[in-house]
Structure formats: C-alpha cells, structure tokens
Amino acid sequence: xxxxxxxxxxxxxxxxxxxxxxxxxxxxxxxxxxxxxxxxxxxxxxxxxxxxxxxxxxxxxxxxxxxxxxxxxxxxxxxxxxxxxxxxxxxxxxxxxxxxxxxxxxxxxxxxxxxxxxxxxxxxxxxxxxxxxxxxxxxxxxxxxxxxxx
Ligand code: CA2
Numbered sequence: 001x002x003x004x005x006x007x008x009x010x011x012x013x014x015x016x017x018x019x020x021x022x023x024x025x026x027x028x029x030x031x032x033x034x035x036x037x038x039x040x041x042x043x044x045x046x047x048x049x050x051x052x053x054x055x056x057x058x059x060x061x062x063x064x065x066x067x068x069x070x071x072x073x074x075x076x077x078x079x080x081x082x083x084x085x086x087x088x089x090x091x092x093x094x095x096x097x098x099x100x101x102x103x104x105x106x107x108x109x110x111x112x113x114x115x116x117x118x119x120x121x122x123x124x125x126x127x128x129x130x131x132x133x134x135x136x137x138x139x140x141x142x143x144x145x146x147x148x149x150x
Contacts, residue, residue: 001045004139005068005094006035006132007060008050009076015101023101024128031129038133042140054082061088070139072132074099079114086115095142097135098123 008028016027026034032048039046047068049060057078064071071094078085079100089096096119103126104111117123122138124131 001043002070002140002142003045003068004039004047004136005060005064005071006046006048007057007071007073007075008048009057009074009078010052012074012076013050013052026129031132034129035132035136038136042136044136044140046136054078054084057082058084058088061085061092064094065092068094070095070097070142072097072099072135072139073116074101074132075116079104079116080111082115086119089116090119095139096120097138098125099131099135100125101128101131102126 013028015023015031016025028050035046035048051057051060057075061071071089071092073089073096075082075085075098079098096116098114098116098120100123104114105125114123121142124134124138127134
C-alpha cells in the first residue's frame with residue numbers, strides 16, 4: 001500500500017475555533033477524520049502529524065525517507081518563511097503535494113509567496129478541507145505519468 005506522510009503546520013490544530021470566516025468551521029479532529037476516511041477509500045496508509053515547530057516539521061520530513069511514498073504538506077505560515085522546510089523536502093526527494101485551505105493568492109501580499117510551490121508536484125489551494133481530500137486523490141495516482149512529466 002502507498003504510504004503518505006500528511007503534515008499540518010503551525011496553528012492548524014486550532015481549526016474551527018477561530019478565523020471561521022477564512023478556514024471554515026470544520027475542526028481539526030473532523031478534518032483528520034475526513035482525511036483518514038478518504039485515505040482508507042483510496043487504500044492509502046496516511047500518517048498524520050501536526051507541529052507548531054519548524055524543526056519538528058523538518059524532523060518529520062527527514063524521517064519520511066524510506067518510509068513514505070508521498071508527502072502532503074500544509075506548512076501553514078511556514079509556507080511563506082521557511083527555507084528549512086523547503087531544504088528538507090528537497091533533501092528527501094519524495095514527491096510533495098502542497099495544500100492550503102485558503103486561497104493564499106487572493107489574501108495578503110505576504111501570503112502570496114510560497115517556498116514550497118516551485119518544488120511541489122502540485123499545489124491545491126482554496127477549497128477548505130477538500131484541499132486535503134483532493135491532494136490524497138492525486139497522491140493515490142502518483143507514480144502514474146503526470147501531464148508535465150517529460
Ligand atoms: O490556507 C492555509 O491552509 C494556510 O496554510 C493556513 C495558515 C496560514 O498561515 C497560511 O498563510 C495559509 C494558518 C493556519 C491556521 O491558522 C489558524 C489560526 C487561528 C484559528 C484557526 C486557524
């Protein structure tokens with residue numbers, strides 16, 4: 001079975017508690033339930049981790065070497081700041097799918113740059129919890145030829 005490391009970055013454990021107008025009212029536990037349900041439907045083994053700490057996220061990424069087949073990551077605010085997370089993703093060399101609940105490209109200017117998007121196989125933004133579900137659907141297909149593969 002294909003193994004997915006699914007990483008949630010800082011503050012994503014607060015979902016549903018505040019900023020409902022931006023991120024919706026799905027709470028963190030319900031989001032992970034939906035991820036696990038879709039993962040099971042797709043015959044994926046999904047290992048879900050969350051951290052508020054940059055170095056811990058780097059550790060999770062490094063530890064995916066030889067374990068995971070695909071990394072699905074919502075780096076949270078580290079999307080816009082973290083060269084360390086970018087370097088870790090490059091170092092492990094696994095396919096990466098970047099996820100955001102909100103559409104970062106129609107928010108504040110500081111959210112419009114991602115250190116992950118240009119090294120990701122693809123990015124899914126703006127669909128709330130469904131962004132993760134769409135990422136799993138794509139992860140399940142990975143290994144098959146993508147349109148921009150040469
Ligand atoms: O849209 C996304 O998924 C983000 O990665 C969410 C991050 C934000 O910093 C990124 O720019 C876009 C924020 C994570 C959630 O933050 C919350 C804060 C308070 C209450 C609920 C969530």
